[in-house]
Amino acid sequence: MEEFDPKITIKKKFSITRKVGFNKMAFSLKGIKVPHRKNTAGSEVKRMVIDNTITLPMIMHIGAPAVPVVKAGDHVDVGTLVAKAGEGLSSPIYSGVSGSVVGISDVVISNGRKVPAIKIDSDGEMTVDESIAPPVINDRQSLVGAIKDSGVVGLGGAGFPTYVKFNTDKEIDYLIVNCAECEPYITSDTYTMLERADEIAYAIDILLKHVNIKNVIIGIEKNKGKAIDKMKEIASKNSKISVKVLPSVYPTGGEKVLVYRTTGRVIKEGKLPADVGCIVCNCTTLATLGKYFKTGMPLVEKCVTVDGSAIENPQNVIVPIGIAIKDVFEFTGGFKSEPAKVLYGGPMMGISVPSLDEPVLKQTNALLAFNEKDAKQGEETACIQCGTCIRNCPFGINVTEIARAVSKGEYDRLEKLGVGICMECGCCAYNCPANRPLVQMHKLAKISLREWKEKEAKA
């Protein structure tokens, strides 16, 4: 088997492009140093047993809403299907508690959309559904079906239904396991790597058996300590699997960044990893799949990192999906100061929640609460053209020009400036001395560009 060494490829590229000209030097992918604050790494993990109500919104993934299959009064157990996948891109939803369905009512999710949500009253027993059995997997088709049935979506935070990634006839050069966990605070993937390595290994085995995957690369940041050894253990059992220890810079866990850092392949604007022969999967996603392949238990619970300046006892805790975040905070020991900002996910890309009644979602990997001092945003001042944003953008996007183009309404220029490449990692805004909301501007730029294109297409 011909070994692919990304280093050599990058070097080759470098020397060829060098001859073309100084300006067209091979791309140097940037990253920034953010504080790690991994206070909860390796801490003891408690499992939450609850008798509260859980709320399961029908959208906890990218795609169409799931369709409820239960009605008020129905009895459900842990692992009972409560909503089947909708038409097209979608994912089913299972109950994480045993109890009875209270009803179905509309809730507003964090992007402002109204969706139905199933409310289930827990009886505190956590009885497991008797019908749960390992799925039968004979070929790729049944494997894809099983992945879809597991309810697993991208658990790193994106929420993209995982089955779609494997639903391909193409030969896959690399399955990249995303163990980077580059966001500050979050250590729930580290927990997965330390405690659920066997499930990750099992999932990889099954995937290798039924999907045409040539190599598996486990991409892990070098600050993960013992987790790296665990991953190397997995790699030692199969020659197709290798571990690549990556520099500990943000945003190594970004999909395009990870693919480039592990394989040297560049995903063009608007393309997917599949277009360059890669599949990227978060390690918790794989561990959950491994558990499903082994036992038939679908995605019903998540390990979340509870941390932040307003938290009394930072820790990792396993909670059923759908539990209200205020119950999680209460379980972990509450706040040491009044929370002023609460986030789903990490501080670099996480979403701020409007209320503590919001539920834990499938893709939630951390719940961070910050005090007033940390929640306060600095006053926005004029851009001083320092260029810090441009130098720190991992993808080389001219951030200031995009802001200018949006304000002037120069939409055709927005496209040329490559706003679509932006993954909203926040490296620009993190470093901006003028405290400008640069990520917000990019989101606005993307929406403006889309609307403008639609208008152009009509005209």
Place this chain on the structure above:
Amino acid sequence: MENKLHISVSPHLHRKRTTTGIMLEVIIALLPTTIAGVVIFGLRALAVIGVCVASAVISELLFNLILKKKQTIKDLSCVVTGLLLALNLPANAPLWQCAVGSVFAIIVVKCIFGGIGKNIVNPAITARVFMLVAFGSLAKTAFPVGMDATAGATPLVSETTPDIMDLLLGKTGGCIGETCAIALLIGGVYLLIRKVISWHIPVAFIGTVFIFSFFVKDFSVSEALVQVLSGGLLIGAIFMATDYTTSPSTALGKVVFGVGAGLITALIRFWGIYPEGVSFGILLMNILNPYICSLTARKLFGGGKK
């Protein structure tokens, strides 16, 4: 309690560096030079510095008040402009001319173009060139306290080769802030350590002048060093050419900018009618800055052909 939660777009974490903080760092970096200038040229230098800084701050304050704009003096950029202008003037410059220069820098060069970050040329440099042309006051050079004024003009036009040690310590004629090379280098190193500036512009700028002088002055290292240490090259390369707003943001752009400014400086020094060309070098490159920026833009990751 629920409705008290802050909602904002990510990132929710910020590096603790603000515009005011950056300007403060520059002022700190200029302190050794300021102190050296006052020690070398006496209290008259302090008067020039005071007038320049005060009129810069007051003119920005009034501009914002009169036009009902958000008050911006607390970002300290006007203090930096006033201080840099003063350090680029001789200690015996008439105080009213200092005030006019300072007001010109703030109002005409900065505020009218839209305030901080919007000016197309460096305010202090432009005001200095304006004063050079309008008053001719900069042609008369001040001399260190106790030094014989007949000893010669600035080292750049003197016939004899000045002592390198004198240049390092600032015991020569010239502007308040340009003579003491050691103080300027300390400030430059401070800015580099604090990552306020990068090495590209100063090194490209000074390096170009050094190499150019080396060839023109018959391959004499000491003559080339004199060119580097005298005149306004160090203060220009370290503090003025590195102005964020009027210099490129990519490493390659910065090198192009520095080399260009160095070439113009050297050409004016050796063959122009003015003894010094640093101001013109920076000013001309300021004007070319947008072109340098667009020609040296970073390559997009996965951009271009699909």
